[in-house]
Amino acid sequence: MSKRKILGDFQTPVQLARNVISRLYADGLQWERILEPTCGQGNFIRVCIEQAAGVREIIGLEIQQSYVEQSKRIRSELVRISIYQQDIFDINLATSLQWNTLSPLLVVGNPPWITNAEQGRLNGKNLPGKSNFQRLSGLDAITGKSNFDIAEAVWLKLIHEFVGEPVTIALLCKTSVARRVAQFVLDRKLPVNSMSLYHIEAQRWFNVAVDAGLFRLDLNQGEISYDVAEYDNLLDASHTRTFGFYGNNIVADLDSYRQVADLEGTSQLIWRQGVKHDAAKVMELTYRDSVLTNGYGDLVDIEKDYLYPLLKSSDVQSISSGFVPRKYVIATQKKVGQQTLHLRDTAPKLWRYLNLHADQMDSRKSSIYKNAPRFSMFGVGKYSFQPYKVVVSGFYLPARFVVVSEYQGKPVLSDDTCYSLSFDEEWMAYLVCALLNHPKVSQFLASITFSDSKRPITKGVLERIKLNAVYKQVNIDQLTNCATTSFGASVNFDRTNVDKQLQLFEDRE
Ligand SMILES: C[S@@+](CC[C@H](N)C(=O)[O-])C[C@H]1O[C@@H](n2cnc3c(N)ncnc32)[C@H](O)[C@@H]1O
Incomplete structure (x- = not known):
């Protein structure tokens, strides 16, 4: 049980993976290359083969050998699938993987939802601290914090390594992680074009009481925007609110905020x-x-x-x-x-x-x-x-x-x-x-x-x-x-x- 917890090993149910892929393909975009950075038993890969229009290559990485074996059994006549046993914190994901083409890339999956403090309590060491990773801008700040989420480290690593190419990253994670990632890209003025957060029922799918969702971020694909469209449900047709930034301040509902933005200031009274x-x-x-x-x-x-x-x-x-x-x-x-x-x-x-x-x-x-x-x-x-x-x-x-x-x-x-x-x-x-x-x-x-x-x-x-x-x-x-x-x-x-x-x-x- 401990090892399972340390590795944040909660496999995504196939139906949830299907809903995620349907969501991502709903507006007609297609990706020829798909990377599943922590692929586990390979449910996302299976669903991508079934549903992802236009995909030609899929690479899956996974730290646990038994899952690697399971994922290696996935077959497709049309899609080239490569599965590697790999600790993602040991390699540069943008430069170390062998792709056949340089066509548009989708990174999709479900990295571990565990904080370093929880991991510490379990004596785990699944931490980004290897290679030069810890020196990446921003990561030193988060890994220096007493408590951070491993999924946040995965997000920052992906963004940092793929910052120079057009890529869509869509991962299931806690909503708090999504917000910190949005703040991170804004603080560093990274070339992000759109972000969306689709809430999921974590209790129903993973039997955990946390707020979570699919967070999607598009890099290097046009005009820069740091607004995040927030959907109450993964498959909702339209978003309910937009969260984002007003100056450097994070705002949960930009439309509502604009009506009362004159209240933004610095209180004279000390709380x-x-x-x-x-x-x-x-x-x-x-x-x-x-x-x-x-x-x-x-x-x-x-x-x-x-x-x-x-x-x-x-x-x-x-x-x-x-x-x-x-x-x-x-x-x-x-x-x-x-x-x-x-x-x-x-x-x-x-x-x-x-x-x-x-x-x-x-x-x-x-x-x-x-x-x-x-x-x-x-x-x-x-x-x-x-x-x-x-x-x-x-x-x-x-x-x-x-x-x-x-x-x-x-x-x-x-x-x-x-x-x-x-x-x-x-x-x-x-x-x-x-x-x-x-x-x-x-x-x-x-x-x-x-x-x-x-x-x-x-x-x-x-x-x-x-x-x-x-x-x-x-x-x-x-x-x-x-x-x-x-x-x-x-x-x-x-x-x-x-x-x-x-x-x-x-x-x-
Ligand atoms: C939440 S599970 C999700 C698995 C799969 N992506 C899915 O959606 O079903 C997280 C997976 O990440 C793997 N993992 C944890 N740390 C890893 C690391 N440092 N490198 C690669 N895989 C890792 C775990 O073994 C586990 O299979």
Whole structure:
């Protein structure tokens, strides 16, 4: 099983391969040469022989000898088929293969869907690091990342090696990989003429819960374009939206984005991610019937000064009026890097509790805890302890912004799945929140984010919202209405006060 996983060995069902080939040939283009770079049992090759009009030569490469044997059994009277046992990371795919002609080339297949981190856990070494590959532009950047997808490395290798000739590359891969590849070709201004992403049901075909599709990219075949036509289904006749780039910013739906592009800017207000401690069982406590318990079910007795109501993503989605915390979080610091040793004297019960769980606290994996004071946390600062916050979850679309006020005299902290803005004045929090819940902001956020990403809303996304552009387009009555309908609270904004605050929303240069 491990070897299968390391090699990302999930053979494409014949029917899916048929649908892929039908899709690629739907607009009448033909290729005389076809390369299947990781051909496995050869299902794509079989289907190409059946369906690919005009094909004369097919080369299949595969690392596993048993699959090579299977693929070698494929016969055709009309098509010259060559199968080689080959680790693709060992050769240059554009110069090392012996073709009979130099006619148009289609590269089609399904490279491994596995990340280097998953591979590392399985002790695998199917990594691009051989020959001069690692020095290729861009690849050093991705292989330097802690986590990248092997399929992304295959894409970059193919693009890099075939950049000088007309070629169509169409591979099944995760949609996140397709987006990074699109960003890669844009950043390097490579001669790409068209890109399309056709979603497939990965659960149905491969029994995996990821968003995936057929990503097609045409190189050196005419006018340059970095727009990506996105189809909800492989066989749909027309695309549902176009994702692409506006300047260097990736945009999920270009048509929708163009209608609200005036909101693109740099937020003057600083978005903060919630508290991070990587020890939920120790640091997050439940308070019920005057009793505090931790994630192990143990009763906890600590100084209450260090305990704050905690808001989680699911709370943000469900709050209607008034937040009643389900959990509390221990705050060992008021700002990042603050010494914690003083807790021994200022909060002896808390100190004892933390020491009781020192094993778990000291073995937190993230490198941010190395060389930090003992029992440190992150995402704390003056802003964490301000009384009013506008909070949004990173996980959900459409984004829902809520105002959270102090609970029983204590500021509410959010966890690191949320982002927030902090305020000293309540009306400011309501004003900003009303602006953020304005339909134009919702449209803007929907147009720049991908609903299939794990965390569509990030600090980077939120910082792109130019609040003064929204502010200039609405009047106080609309804002009051928006605030009232969003929060169920009746909020009256004072125009003079609001106008004074306009400067706050001016763009940060
Ligand atoms: C997702 S499977 C797909 C197989 C085939 N393309 C298909 O669509 O049915 C990925 C294939 O890549 C092969 N593979 C993995 N790493 C490889 C490498 N470095 N060079 C060549 N083939 C490799 C695996 O053995 C496996 O057969």
